[in-house]
Amino acid sequence: MSLAAVDIPASDAGILPDRDYAIRADVSKIFYGDFLAVRDSRIGVEKGKITGFIGPSGCGKSTVLRSLNRMNDLIPIFRLEGTVDFMGQDIYAKGVDPVAVRRYIGMVFQQPNPFSMSIYENVAFGLRLNRFKGDMDERVQSALEKAGLWKEVKDKLKQSGLALSGGQQQRLCIARAIATQPSVLLMDEPCSALDPIATRIVEELMLELKQDFSVAIVTHNMQQAVRVADTTAFFSVDISQGGRTGFLVEVGPTKQLFDEPREKLTRDYVSGQFS
Numbered sequence: 001m002s003l004a005a006v007d008i009p010a011s012d013a014g015i016l017p018d019r020d021y022a023i024r025a026d027v028s029k030i031f032y033g034d035f036l037a038v039r040d041s042r043i044g045v046e047k048g049k050i051t052g053f054i055g056p057s058g059c060g061k062s063t064v065l066r067s068l069n070r071m072n073d074l075i076p077i078f079r080l081e082g083t084v085d086f087m088g089q090d091i092y093a094k095g096v097d098p099v100a101v102r103r104y105i106g107m108v109f110q111q112p113n114p115f116s117m118s119i120y121e122n123v124a125f126g127l128r129l130n131r132f133k134g135d136m137d138e139r140v141q142s143a144l145e146k147a148g149l150w151k152e153v154k155d156k157l158k159q160s161g162l163a164l165s166g167g168q169q170q171r172l173c174i175a176r177a178i179a180t181q182p183s184v185l186l187m188d189e190p191c192s193a194l195d196p197i198a199t200r201i202v203e204e205l206m207l208e209l210k211q212d213f214s215v216a217i218v219t220h221n222m223q224q225a226v227r228v229a230d231t232t233a234f235f236s237v238d239i240s241q242g243g244r245t246g247f248l249v250e251v252g253p254t255k256q257l258f259d260e261p262r263e264k265l266t267r268d269y270v271s272g273q274f275s
């Protein structure tokens with residue numbers, strides 16, 4: 001698989017524990033204009049696992065997540081120093097097409113954002129964009145099944161996606177994201193706009209999705225990280241230089257990060273003593 005017309009040499013991230021990663025990011029600095037938003041964050045998305053990003057507001061969780069599929073390129077003042085290695089290729093290398101990157105690394109956002117079109121067309125959207133030539137009906141059904149929505153919508157595929165409930169809309173967005181069969185699914189607080197029942201359904205879905213995809217999720221909710229994440233990364237904010245710069249404090253198996261964190265900053269945060 002190539003992300004560009006010419007093959008790009010593999011970057012040598014070589015920085016994370018010896019695990020099987022779909023993505024290995026070595027983020028030295030991320031700027032919005034002159035503002036240093038994130039520094040020194042080496043983070044991996046393990047294959048077939050869920051990696052959770054937690055930390056206080058403004059620590060850069062979403063910024064780092066969105067850097068993993070070049071979604072931040074849409075912000076003109078965004079600038080990244082570092083590498084994001086995806087299956088042996090640095091997605092920020094010259095010649096890489098960000099649209100191709102997003103075909104392999106899909107994204108689900110905080111607010112369910114179905115397009116103003118039918119349920120069917122929402123799911124088919126990315127496939128049409130990628131000039132999919134196969135059996136569209138079969139692919140749409142399969143994506144809706146994987147998103148746990150097929151039984152609820154199979155008799156109303158021509159109805160607007162906007163007519164669904166919030167939780168159903170989010171599962172529709174998940175179906176849309178997985179229809180193109182990406183390798184990685186990035187989820188930016190996917191449950192924060194949902195009620196507790198819809199949240200639980202989406203959490204159960206995530207646990208099923210990791211059989212087919214490598215997942216990274218930003219969450220404000222520490223209990224959610226405990227419930228779904230195999231590995232958790234804790235970010236904090238450095239105010240020592242007068243700014244507010246996010247950085248990765250530690251990453252580890254979720255149980256260890258919550259029960260026996262290595263760093264005091266993590267311990268204070270997970271025990272609720274962070275201010």
Ligand SMILES: Nc1ncnc2c1ncn2[C@@H]1O[C@H](COP(=O)(O)OP(=O)(O)OP(=O)(O)O)[C@@H](O)[C@H]1O
Nearest residue numbers: 032037056057058059060061062063064075244246
């Ligand atoms: N488009 C942008 N332009 C300028 N600054 C931005 C932009 N997006 C984020 N920032 C800044 O970057 C920093 C990190 O923001 P980010 O949203 O990544 O943090 P977060 O940890 O996800 O926060 P939250 O939990 O509140 O969503 C913040 O100081 C934020 O104000």
